[in-house]
Amino acid sequence: MSLNTYGHLFRVTTWGESHGPALGATVDGCPPGIAVDEAMLQHWMDKRKPGQNKYTTQRREPDAVRILSGVFEGRTTGTPVQLMIENTDQRSKDYGDIAEKFRPGHADITYWQKYGIRDYRGGGRSSARETAARVAAGGLARAALAALAPSVEITGYMVQMGPRRAEPARYDMAEIPRNPFWCPDPVAAADWAEYLDALRKSGDSVGAVIEVVARGVPAGLGAPIYGKLDTDLAAAMMSINAVKGVEIGDGMAAAALTGTENADEIRMGPDGPVYTSNHAGGILGGISTGQEVVVRFSVKPTSSILTSRRTITRSGEDTDIVTKGRHDPCVGIRAVPVGEAMMACVILDHLLLHRGQVGAAGGRIGPGA
Amino acid sequence: MSLNTYGHLFRVTTWGESHGPALGATVDGCPPGIAVDEAMLQHWMDKRKPGQNKYTTQRREPDAVRILSGVFEGRTTGTPVQLMIENTDQRSKDYGDIAEKFRPGHADITYWQKYGIRDYRGGGRSSARETAARVAAGGLARAALAALAPSVEITGYMVQMGPRRAEPARYDMAEIPRNPFWCPDPVAAADWAEYLDALRKSGDSVGAVIEVVARGVPAGLGAPIYGKLDTDLAAAMMSINAVKGVEIGDGMAAAALTGTENADEIRMGPDGPVYTSNHAGGILGGISTGQEVVVRFSVKPTSSILTSRRTITRSGEDTDIVTKGRHDPCVGIRAVPVGEAMMACVILDHLLLHRGQVGAAGGRIGPGA
């Protein structure tokens, strides 16, 4: 069943709540012999870490990741890797309000309806804090990819904040780490800074669209029919908190095209097939083509806002709620490293699966084939 | 691993190729005692059946489904149900062209690159014909839902063809079966008829957007964090041939909203919580709220078109291809019953999972809770 697990062969089980003593990821199926240490993982943790600028939650967590098992003398052993992150800033406060009231847009009410018990402190298990464990696991997946498929390069960035879209013609990947939004378009980044400042001050929040691209993915990854690369990416991204839509390549816009427009025509290049376009987002029939794998997902606005909203209490009384506390005005910002982590895990998983599944080598294209 | 399987407890494994002797679905985990027979399944098969009007492939298949196991004296026994559909209209023809050339937009090239062998006849395993098996399994899921959760009602329809959108203000669910597009907006349906006629004559094709809604789903279904209801729906829909995007509730548009706009406020109604809106598509934190579960997905235009496109041969030579044969100008039409089938399977699966998972009853909301 593995309801808190993703992956077929590289299996990541996350555990832990927002305000418990710790959270983490139990990773089973990491290949042996991979060079990895805590510092390598911390690099990615720091990208997601809260409190880095005024646009992310002011909760102060070092998010220091510890490797408790599965690594010996700096290399993985093929046994489960336990990655633990202790929660240190569990600000002591009165939870009475959210213990009784269901915050609209949050999982408070549904966890209650499902389980009949909920850890209301900071959202408990449904807190975005759970994604810290994913980023740790993603760091491990990147280390494995570096060893097994060094051509793979994964980059995530924000392409839309609220109604304001970045302009692809201005994309410069070098810009991504230079602004707090991981935005490749410097003009949009400047615009978003002003926009988000105003929103934040008004006690409101806003949604976003994130794009994650994987370059250098070998052709042939993906397991049709129900373990397709795009199927697994859709599940991976949709499982991130607050995500409401997932697109591969042209995504929803593919509906508006004709077959003539949509065809990614093929030419023979010096090193194999070359495509004249990439409407498909690098995936055909659920299998990678060797082009860039392109995924986009929308993140809804943070539900915790200072604007009063109507809701009910556990005992069924109508009431209002204002969600005070430390919240990201645009939670999409911190979803960027999370999306990258999920992409890394899915690509690695399918790389391993491809090895296990295929007896004969995949088909060659070229003279005599 | 189960790469041709979906579901946690209600597990559907589809098998078969477009031009093999038969295809089908092996369904493990159907609860016992469910009343079902071949006629009940055939009802849904007929909805998807090709050759019903000029907008769907002229391949003539009765698509008669046979129950080979798991049903005794008209009721399921709790053992695997084998659903088989024989292929009868495997039009004998020369496959030489597509045996050598890779059709752009199809999985021809990636299956070759992955497996080093492919059944090129009609697309083999990657043919949309595989979805017949899903519809059969979906029929069984509906029979089980009718017994176990009779409030559940699942309806799919087309809301966009190419760039032309249906108008929600005109939706009338009674219209859906009255036009060949399963469109609830009669004005749009008439418009699409003209539009698609012209496209078909020009040898082109077009994409579409399908919406599937499940009403009467009890609150509490969904298994966070990685078996969320929306995660599983995203995977289910993305696994359908030609799907490139999946949305829950507001989907990609959620990115453009503020937190104030996006909040689905809650009031206490006579029978439990009532929401003032449904931006979330009936799912919070991966768990159903009791509202309508709303999923949308885009289907890319049929890749088999009469317009010549550039491609390469297996031996690496540049060439052109025109895909003759019997093809749907808008494959999205027949994706409607497929989307419904996937919804039925996912809802049933989570209903069973919820029973198995929960020791205590879910939480009550109301006085004294």
Add this chain to the structure above:
Amino acid sequence: MSLNTYGHLFRVTTWGESHGPALGATVDGCPPGIAVDEAMLQHWMDKRKPGQNKYTTQRREPDAVRILSGVFEGRTTGTPVQLMIENTDQRSKDYGDIAEKFRPGHADITYWQKYGIRDYRGGGRSSARETAARVAAGGLARAALAALAPSVEITGYMVQMGPRRAEPARYDMAEIPRNPFWCPDPVAAADWAEYLDALRKSGDSVGAVIEVVARGVPAGLGAPIYGKLDTDLAAAMMSINAVKGVEIGDGMAAAALTGTENADEIRMGPDGPVYTSNHAGGILGGISTGQEVVVRFSVKPTSSILTSRRTITRSGEDTDIVTKGRHDPCVGIRAVPVGEAMMACVILDHLLLHRGQVGAAGGRIGPGA
């Protein structure tokens, strides 16, 4: 969940009942490019086929296996392989007695208690007839092993009938197919023939012990801690109808040894490690050593006997039952090819798993390692 499925990557789902129209195996995860046809599978089916001599059930089934999918032009394609066996000799008879009474030692009562419905005809799903599907799948596994690990050789044989044990000192593997008991000891075989004749005539039945050996299994297969090679073999054998015990290597007798006696000492041979003995049955820590993998399992006596036994009816009345019909006096005989099939599936599965799991090559032993 996959409750009718075994295997991690080579996944076999069997379906079908004793007296339904057909039964079979849906095999997902067979590597592509494997040469296989129906005749190759039939070879193994014929070994298990009923009615071949006076010691097996006189039900006349050709047990002809059909390949419905996953094979194209004589080779597997990497897509699911559907293997179907039609039931032809469903002797029409009055089932009234076993419909109402629970046969002692059979699953009649427990299927009823679990499901509230049962296909009582010939035992339905719990009939040993289900093992025909396993043998078909095992044939496919053997074909894959022949291509991927040609050194592997799998042999099953009976080593005990009732209280009478074969004598290892007399074992001659060439004797196995020469007697109806697959016994490598010709003296025991002759003795068993007399013994079983008498039992059969008295309307009684008897148990047996089967041993299955796999030679040429490469070192390194097995996935600790819970997908160990011995764990998976134990599950595979215990899942066979009527099996009550499973042993690896010395098995239960290992308990009586001291550590000094039990140690399989190691010497360096020209081609790698050589062991001075094989108490461990070729498996250490769940991983193959490269020695013979040795599994034994006991099969209880056929529960269907002509001797009257006490039982109850569905409505709770005490009664007696005599199970007439066509039954094997020693069902262990036909368990031999079934045990071989399970061994083949498990070994192949772990071979595939090993490929997928391991990034670095396994460790070398020798100078400089």
Add this chain to the structure above:
Amino acid sequence: MSLNTYGHLFRVTTWGESHGPALGATVDGCPPGIAVDEAMLQHWMDKRKPGQNKYTTQRREPDAVRILSGVFEGRTTGTPVQLMIENTDQRSKDYGDIAEKFRPGHADITYWQKYGIRDYRGGGRSSARETAARVAAGGLARAALAALAPSVEITGYMVQMGPRRAEPARYDMAEIPRNPFWCPDPVAAADWAEYLDALRKSGDSVGAVIEVVARGVPAGLGAPIYGKLDTDLAAAMMSINAVKGVEIGDGMAAAALTGTENADEIRMGPDGPVYTSNHAGGILGGISTGQEVVVRFSVKPTSSILTSRRTITRSGEDTDIVTKGRHDPCVGIRAVPVGEAMMACVILDHLLLHRGQVGAAGGRIGPGA
């Protein structure tokens, strides 16, 4: 895949090595609302804890278990429960010898051949220390059973040490905790004490047979064909370190019986079916009958002995080895609580599975049924 995981719905993933900072169990699928705390788990940990008498390893570990997630205000929340046990007594020593030499009977050589790297400190992942995590998880399973199926009572005990068997006629369950061998036969216990003293002094070790019985298991648990209760028990027990054989009911001895002898006849009792005997060990067709579920398994003698044994080094040289250190002369003693833990996990898992799987209630037996 989940190669370090067992269970279908109650899924336990163990992690950690003998000499790493910690080890533990990630438990996914525990029902919500179960009362549990660290003290309840510690009760079972203490039963397995090393260093309690002269017959178990003198490694001093408090084996204190911490609950890091999934429990809120003393009750489970339905989210993953992380159970961590820190390793405190990692006696600093020179591992040079076992780093280079492969200990016969241990997994040293096979881990190396599989992974090309191994944590040789104390056996690393293949150490019996891993079973501490199982006992913690088993404690949680017992807490859940206490709430959901309070009739279930699980008892393990040793029935054979080396060649010396306990005598069932003398069994008194009250004796079990009174001797260091968990033996229900006080005469055998006294005899074993002498026997093991002598063995220990001679630097040798010995095997054992453990029996685990579950009383009060409701009829109807078990999921045929490949998730049978006996199949899962066989896998669970065989996965325990050093186990070489598993038996259900009469086990291997069932082979020697005739059908007449083996039949567990049925009579109608006041509360349902009553059996005249229990050769089947409480399981028919993979489903529980309501009788005692009886499992036995053999544990081979500890491979770490003071007697010199021949082996090879990693670089392929012949050598000898004496395994010094703190080792149990009869590791079977500490396998008793481990076997109990596995039984608890399997029974709970099938209880949950039964709830999820069955739509209709199971069948009633009695007038009018």
